[in-house]
Amino acid sequence: MSDTTARNSANRSRHWRWRFTFVTAMLGTAATVAWVDTPKLVPLLLLLPALFAIPMWREAQIGRMAEGEPSPALAEHDLRTLMAVFAYIACMGGAVTAGNAIGPDSPWLWAVALVPTLPILVIIWAMVRYLAEETDEFLRHRAVNSALIGGAAVLSLASVWGTLELFKLVPHAAGWLAVPTFAVARDIAKVWLKAPGR
Amino acid sequence: MTTCSPLSNAAYRRYLRRFWPATGLYVVAIGLATWLIPDDAQANALTVGIALLPGLGIVAMIWAMGRLLIELDDEYLKMLEIRKALAATGVALTVASVWGLLELFTDVPVLPVFLVFPIWCGGLVVGQIWNWIAGL
Numbered sequence: 474m475s476d477t478t479a480r481n482s483a484n485r486s487r488h489w490r491w492r493f494t495f496v497t498a499m500l501g502t503a504a505t506v507a508w509v510d511t512p513k514l515v516p517l518l519l520l521l522p523a524l525f526a527i528p529m530w531r532e533a534q535i536g537r538m539a540e541g542e543p544s545p546a547l548a549e550h551d552l553r554t555l556m557a558v559f560a561y562i563a564c565m566g567g568a569v570t571a572g573n574a575i576g577p578d579s580p581w582l583w584a585v586a587l588v589p590t591l592p593i594l595v596i597i598w599a600m601v602r603y604l605a606e607e608t609d610e611f612l613r614h615r616a617v618n619s620a621l622i623g624g625a626a627v628l629s630l631a632s633v634w635g636t637l638e639l640f641k642l643v644p645h646a647a648g649w650l651a652v653p654t655f656a657v658a659r660d661i662a663k664v665w666l667k668a669p670g671r
Numbered sequence: 672m673t674t675c676s677p678l679s680n681a682a683y684r685r686y687l688r689r690f691w692p693a694t695g696l697y698v699v700a701i702g703l704a705t706w707l708i709p710d711d712a713q714a715n716a717l718t719v720g721i722a723l724l725p726g727l728g729i730v731a732m733i734w735a736m737g738r739l740l741i742e743l744d745d746e747y748l749k750m751l752e753i754r755k756a757l758a759a760t761g762v763a764l765t766v767a768s769v770w771g772l773l774e775l776f777t778d779v780p781v782l783p784v785f786l787v788f789p790i791w792c793g794g795l796v797v798g799q800i801w802n803w804i805a806g807l
Contacts, residue, residue, distance in 0.1 A: 572776055586776035593768040597761055604757070617753060621740065624760035625733050628788050631767075632733075633726035635785025640704065640722045642714040646784050648771025651764050 487536075491529035496657060498522035503653065519562050530555050544612050550603035554596055561592035593652055615666050623659030627651055682742040689735035697728030729788055751802055758801050759794030766790050 499522045506518060530551050537543055571585045600620065607613040631651070637643040678684060704721050712718045740756070743749040767790070770782045 568776060577778075582777050583773070586773050587769070590769045590772050593772075594765060597764055597768075601757075601761065617757070620760065621737070621753065621756055624756065624763075624791075625737055627760075628733050628763070628791055629730045631784045631787035632729035633723060635783060635787065636701075636704070636726040636729075637719065637722050638784050640708045640712060640718065641710075642712065642719055642722055645781050647774060648767035648769075648782050648784075648787075649775065650771070651767035651787065655760075655764055 487532045491525060491532050492660070495522055495525040495529045496660070498525055499653060499657070503650070517566075519565070523558050523562055526555055526558060544607065544609055546603055546606040546608065547612065549606065550599050553599040553602070557592040557595040557599065560595070561589055564589040564592055593649070596652060615663065618666055619659045619662040622662035622665075623655045626658035626662075627655045630654060680743070680745060680748065682739055682744065685742060686735055686739040689738065690732055693728055693731035693735055696731060697725050700724035700728050726785075729785075733788075751807060754802055754807070755795050755798030758798030759791045762794030762797050763787055763791040 502518045502522055533551065534548055537547070568585050568588050572582060575581050575585065604613060604616060604620075607616065631646075634643060634646050638645055678687075704725055707721055708718050736756070740749065740752055743752065767782065767787055770779070773779045774781055
């Protein structure tokens with residue numbers, strides 16, 4: 474095995490290790506939030522997996538450079554998303570604090586509740602920008618396909634869970650879970666699409 | 672400029688042949704589930720199995736749409752459909768996220784999760800308008 478191949482393999486392995494850690498931590502956070510049923514703990518619980526995103530992002534950049542797929546648009550997308558995730562955590566923490574301070578009857582509660590939606594909208598905007606800015610047709614094709622598969626997964630899960638919820642057989646699933654679910658499904662699809670032989 | 676009817680394309684005809692039975696399955700299954708599952712039913716294998724059927728009907732509709740995107744051999748039509756689907760996904764994610772956070776902080780009524788698919792279908796209209804605006 475040549476030095477370059479060995480280095481690429483080590484990069485890939487490090488990247489996937491961080492990615493696996495990140496996804497596991499996110500799923501653990503989601504399960505913990507559902508289990509403790511205290512939405513106000515969400516910002517605190519989200520901080521740990523979000524911190525794992527930093528080395529994951531860094532290793533992804535190094536890996537892409539090593540593999541000869543340096544996509545500036547993808548690097549930009551990842552950076553925008555990472556910043557939006559930290560903004561989301563900060564906004565959630567701020568909204569919880571502000572919500573407690575102004576009380577449940579305040580007319581300002583709606584405005585407070587809408588603040589954490591802004592970083593989520595930035596995450597969605599970043600995906601749209603990436604598709605517009607990516608100049609590598611192959612990478613764009615893969616991104617579109619994985620986004621379509623991620624969307625189909627969210628719709629399928631929501632429809633199946635939704636009908637069970639309709640008959641009160643399962644608890645209500647919060648709408649804010651849509652974007653994290655989409656992100657996980659899209660990334661799984663990306664791995665599948667990158668599999669040898671596809 | 673050439674005009675073409677979607678139904679002149681074999682992929683669209685196959686899509687409709689898959690979509691309408693899936694819709695029929697959903698309608699029958701939701702009626703059956705409403706009839707068979709009492710209001711205060713416990714979650715057990717039978718009730719969950721019956722309640723899963725309408726969801727599977729919707730999954731079949733989504734599968735039919737996915738097959739359409741795979742089987743469309745006209746690259747232009749495929750691009751239009753993909754843009755619509757991506758726009759609809761953006762709309763569905765946005766509505767679910769915004770409403771989800773309002774649910775968390777305020778006393779708005781909960782958004783039933785099964786509404787995500789109808790919202791996505793509404794998003795297809797947004798995608799169609801986006802295509803028109805782009806002159807496609």
